[in-house]
Amino acid sequence: MLTIPAKGRSKEGVLEAMRAARDHDIKWEQGRVFGLVYHISDEIDNLLKEAFTMFFAENGLNPTAFPSLRKFETEVVAMTAALLGGDQNVCGNITTGGTESLLMAVKTARDWSRVHRPGIREPEMVLPLTAHPAFDKAAEYFGVRAVHVPVRADFRADVEAMRAAITSNTILMVGSAPSYPHGVIDPIRELAALAQEHGLLFHTDSCVGGYMLPFVRKLGYPVPDFDFSVPGVTSMSADLHKFGYAAKPASVVLYRTPELRRHQMFVYIDWPGGIYPSPTMTGSRAGGPVAAAWALMNYLGEEGYLHITDTVMKTAKYLQEGIKAIPGLTVLSDPEMSVFAIASAKIDVNEVADELELRGWHLDRQHFPACLHMTVNYMHAAVADEFLADLEAAAGVVRKPSLRKTASKFLIMLADFLTHILPEKWVSWLMGKVSSLLGGGGGLPSRLAPIYGLIGTLPNRGDLKELVLDLLDGLTRRAS
């Protein structure tokens, strides 16, 4: 059993072990991952680290103890509100990320409606199918039913279908700017008007776009209205640790009025430990990310963000053109910024992802329809040509028939048949076998396309959820 070592190790020994632990991590410094890491330069990283460590020990839980952090937080929030079309009333907080911001927005909507629409016992929120799963997490945590509405053929929210999903229990509607899976902006103006018409709250999830779309528009690209300039938008989220390029974890949640934000906050007055106020989900609040965000926004200024956005947009357009020029590949829809998805009607994109993985690139795989996710940020400008060359080579390999692929297809068909007659545990075992047969090696297989093929055929989504829970449990099982 793993315990705290009886005697401490040397500082160098500890750091060496940690360096070694990174060996198998994705090489983000080389721009090999799309999403997860947002990076501008070593110079900027050094600024972020310096600001972060300067406030490494401070705790934002008590703003009276650390007026410095209070200043940073309120100023970052104010600058974000101004960037997103907010007037003097718009207010908010820094959270630990998009998920916490969305949890807060849903909790606030629930508590607001408890006061303003007390007749509602089983609150619901209406959201496009493409909205981030953090809303579903919020739904589970806070007892709000999530009503998912299919999107249009261009992957944007379907306003009429959203209208049809509103019931007397609806408290909140949601739109994304842009959505994560396909990078397109929902028709926020129409959706927010619909919400207003029914007296509902409306959240624009601009976790991805909040710190980029205003600059994209300033550069002259078309960006539909999505922020507080739209009447009816009552709350928003924007992630500092995504296209704000700040240190993780940091996001901003905003409300149109202080009255609305009051429902986000928590106060407990009967604790022997004293009166306990807390603005967001967490108790203790790290000072580092708040300080780093403030430092970066002041260091870059609008000019810096415009320059970065210009580079990112040019890189994204260049990549999109390059992808469309590769036989068999296309870009889904017409995304407004630098988040998009690669799809194919002719070849299996999961196999393309496998081939890219073998060449050191990591792209997230999506489904309904199968596609590969791209979040292009500043660090990808330097690797765009290399990526396109590898993508072309990967697609070329996938286009060619091979014995491995025929075997893989046969095994998927066989497994597909068996999943209809075997219990869930056996399906799980079978998937393990298929993956090791086709992917080879221990741990996670190097080729995941067969697994994705099989997952797509599973007759029961409940089984799939259990399988994924098993996987998550296994990945985070205690070390021994």
Ligand SMILES: Cc1ncc(COP(=O)(O)O)c(C=O)c1O
């Ligand atoms: C649109 C959108 N909202 C919310 C989130 C959640 O953000 P986080 O991973 O920081 O919790 C994401 C993450 O990718 C996102 O794309």
